[in-house]
Amino acid sequence: CWVLPNQAYQKLRRNGFSGPTPSFPLGNIADMKKSLRSSSSSSSLSIRHDIHSRVFPYFSLWQKLHGKVFIYWLGTEPFLYIADPEFLRKISAGVMGKSWGKPTVFKNDRKPMFGYVKHDGGINHKHARSVDGPNHLWKARNRRGDRNHEHSRRDHSEDELRNELRKRKEVFKKLRAMQMALFKYTRYVGVPFSNFMCPYQNSEAKKLGKEIDAMLLSIITSRKSNVGQPQKDLLSLLMAESQVGGSSEKKLTTSELVDECKTFFFAGHETTALALTWTLLLLAMHTEWQNQLREEVKEVIGDGEIDATMLARLKKMGWVMNEVLRLYSPAPNVQRQAREDIRVDGAVIPSGTNMWIDLVSMNHDRSLWGDDVYEFKPERFKDDSLYGGCKHKMGFLPFGFGGRMCVGRNLSMLEYKIVLTLILTRFSFSLSPNYCHSPSIMLSLRPTQGLPLIFQQL
Numbered sequence: 001c002w003v004l005p006n007q008a009y010q011k012l013r014r015n016g017f018s019g020p021t022p023s024f025p026l027g028n029i030a031d032m033k034k035s036l037r038s039s040s041s042s043s044s045l046s047i048r049h050d051i052h053s054r055v056f057p058y059f060s061l062w063q064k065l066h067g068k069v070f071i072y073w074l075g076t077e078p079f080l081y082i083a084d085p086e087f088l089r090k091i092s093a094g095v096m097g098k099s100w101g102k103p104t105v106f107k108n109d110r111k112p113m114f115g116y117v118k119h120d121g122g123i124n125h126k127h128a129r130s131v132d133g134p135n136h137l138w139k140a141r142n143r144r145g146d147r148n149h150e151h152s153r154r155d156h157s158e159d160e161l162r163n164e165l166r167k168r169k170e171v172f173k174k175l176r177a178m179q180m181a182l183f184k185y186t187r188y189v190g191v192p193f194s195n196f197m198c199p200y201q202n203s204e205a206k207k208l209g210k211e212i213d214a215m216l217l218s219i220i221t222s223r224k225s226n227v228g229q230p231q232k233d234l235l236s237l238l239m240a241e242s243q244v245g246g247s248s249e250k251k252l253t254t255s256e257l258v259d260e261c262k263t264f265f266f267a268g269h270e271t272t273a274l275a276l277t278w279t280l281l282l283l284a285m286h287t288e289w290q291n292q293l294r295e296e297v298k299e300v301i302g303d304g305e306i307d308a309t310m311l312a313r314l315k316k317m318g319w320v321m322n323e324v325l326r327l328y329s330p331a332p333n334v335q336r337q338a339r340e341d342i343r344v345d346g347a348v349i350p351s352g353t354n355m356w357i358d359l360v361s362m363n364h365d366r367s368l369w370g371d372d373v374y375e376f377k378p379e380r381f382k383d384d385s386l387y388g389g390c391k392h393k394m395g396f397l398p399f400g401f402g403g404r405m406c407v408g409r410n411l412s413m414l415e416y417k418i419v420l421t422l423i424l425t426r427f428s429f430s431l432s433p434n435y436c437h438s439p440s441i442m443l444s445l446r447p448t449q450g451l452p453l454i455f456q457q458l
């Protein structure tokens with residue numbers, strides 16, 4: 001618990017990395033909790049986008065004392081904190097995809113959420129294909145002019161649909177409850193025997209995990225037995241994709257399908273839904289951008305049916321999405337674990353080192369973005385659609401980087417544009433006077449007090 005991590009820590013220190021002093025067995029967790037408590041008491045009516053010191057107050061403080069690269073401790077696990085894109089470039093330059101893993105310390109804690117983390121040696125290739133698969137199938141369906149979606153829905157017996165919808169709602173409710181339970185529990189990540197510190201949350205998460213698996217299993221099994229009456233939704237597309245070619249290598253097992261569903265909720269649904277949520281906030285505050293996007297949708301799509309090629313032509317909407325991901329990145333950090341020694345500027349980051357890359361800090365770094373860093377300015381992506389004028393190519397990583405980059409980025413862009421198009425063509429919206437700006441991290445970056453909006457039908 002202590003000797004090995006401490007040896008790793010000493011190696012890092014010898015290589016010139018400093019950081020806040022840890023104590024046994026919590027590491028720096030007590031300081032982190034204390035600083036969070038004082039910052040979270042400050043939900044406010046004024047909306048400021050410089051959120052770093054609010055959502056990561058401890059990192060913001062330690063940066064002032066130790067710079068943009070330092071060591072801190074989660075329990076008995078040392079983490080190398082990184083908010084310097086040049087340092088990140090250097091350490092990732094010579095690293096092959098397989099030499100990066102996810103910190104093992106998170107593996108067990110998050111198991112009820114993502115069964116797939118067992119494939120830690122790299123992205124599960126079946127998984128990657130199936131996440132991108134719906135995208136291809138969606139395009140293919142539209143190319144073929146197959147518009148039988150509604151039709152096939154009607155074919156499906158009403159009772160079965162109702163039954164499945166009820167189960168799906170229940171699954172979502174339980175997944176959300178599991179997230180809350182796990183969030184409290186994972187605050188003691190890295191602390192030896194932390195299972196006993198939050199026994200209720202821990203057993204609750206495990207219980208919910210089992211219930212969710214059983215419900216998803218029953219949905220998949222009943223889908224499988226309904227040959228010839230497919231629903232055209234993501235699960236069916238995944239199931240169809242897993243059958244394509246029919247070879248056993250390509251097929252997903254039922255338990256892999258269950259894992260995929262959970263991944264879609266946490267890695268896929270949550271992130272895209274939050275990107276849309278923050279977009280609604282920013283568009284409610286900037287009605288000129290609401291109007292610009294509405295105009296663009298009118299020009300590109302008109303009254304016709306949305307298809308993938310049209311979505312690609314919604315350029316301004318793409319800028320808005322990027323600017324939202326910059327200011328309010330739903331995935332606020334990226335984690336890595338070195339699987340081999342990494343050499344950087346004569347120093348060595350030893351194999352096994354955990355790394356915590358702070359995306360919120362880099363997205364709000366004045367030295368990378370300029371004096372307008374806290375302003376909502378989608379036009380910064382006009383001439384530089386990938387980096388928005390960021391002074392460093394590794395300074396804007398909303399979907400991560402390298403071999404472990406988000407496998408759902410294309411899908412999320414499609415979902416985002418479809419949903420936003422549907423909202424913009426039906427409603428105009430403004431911020432409710434009851435809105436309280438309360439961004440905080442609960443695994444993802446969320447408005448903890450919700451986002452009340454006033455909608456007006458167009």
Ligand code: HEM
Nearest residue numbers: 123267268271272275331399400401404405406407408412
């Ligand atoms: C706005 C939406 C999204 C954002 C901001 C986002 C962001 C991220 C980030 C930052 C990572 C970590 C990458 C890394 O470690 O380098 C990640 C990983 C991942 N994302 Fe996304 N994501 C989004 C949507 C989606 C969607 C729709 C899916 C589809 C299911 C998805 C599936 C995944 C998976 C499976 C991984 C893990 C990859 C691995 O470590 O093997 N994401 N995402």
